[in-house]
Amino acid sequence: MAISCVLFILPVVNPLSDQSYVSGDRHLFVEVWEHQDGKVISGKAHKMMIDFPTYRLENSTLKSMIHFEADPLTQAVLGKGSSLSGDLGGGAASGLISVKELPYIIGNYSGLNTSVMQIVGDSVTIDLSGRRMVLEPGESWKREMTEDLQIKDSIMRVTTTLTIWNHGRAVLESPTPGQNRQL
Secondary structure: OOOOOOOOOOOOOOOOOHHHEEEEEEEEEEEEEEEEEEEEEEEEOEEEEEEEEHHHHHHOOOEEEOOOOOOOOEEEEEEEEEEEEEEOOOEEEEEEEEEEEOEEEHHHHHHHHEEEEEOOOOEEEEEEOOOEEEEEOOOEEEEEEEEEEEEEEEEEEEEEEEEEEEEEEEEEEEEEEOOEEEO
16 A cells, blocks of 8 residues: 655745635535544554644634635535544645536545435535435435555554544635645
């Protein structure tokens, strides 16, 4: 299993400055998050660190750390993230995507080809390798699997949790172009 890490260093503006924010309309926010927790079975831990999250959801407000725009063609805002814990390492990484056309292929998570197939009102139809489900606002779906993996000279028991949420509508806040802020 090969995992690479990229560190981005971005300039930060004063997070209290109202001039650095653009408030938008309410957009449907769907989130896909993969969390991996590891425990050493044999050998030693080779902890990996990832960073950093670029958004957070707070009281129905989606706050982006980097400039993000959702135009009138946006059907939903998709948040994609991953995090590590335990002997596997730590940190989180995330990003936002404007979903304009359907179906939208999200990606492959733990062997599941994941796509947004349909949005009707605020209901989202997700396809997971041929299995379809509808998530209403406030609903989520979760899958947990555990496997033993060889990482360098160690055996690690890794529990991977994939969660897909339909958070419903959220107001989008984003810094102005060329500016970034701390979460």
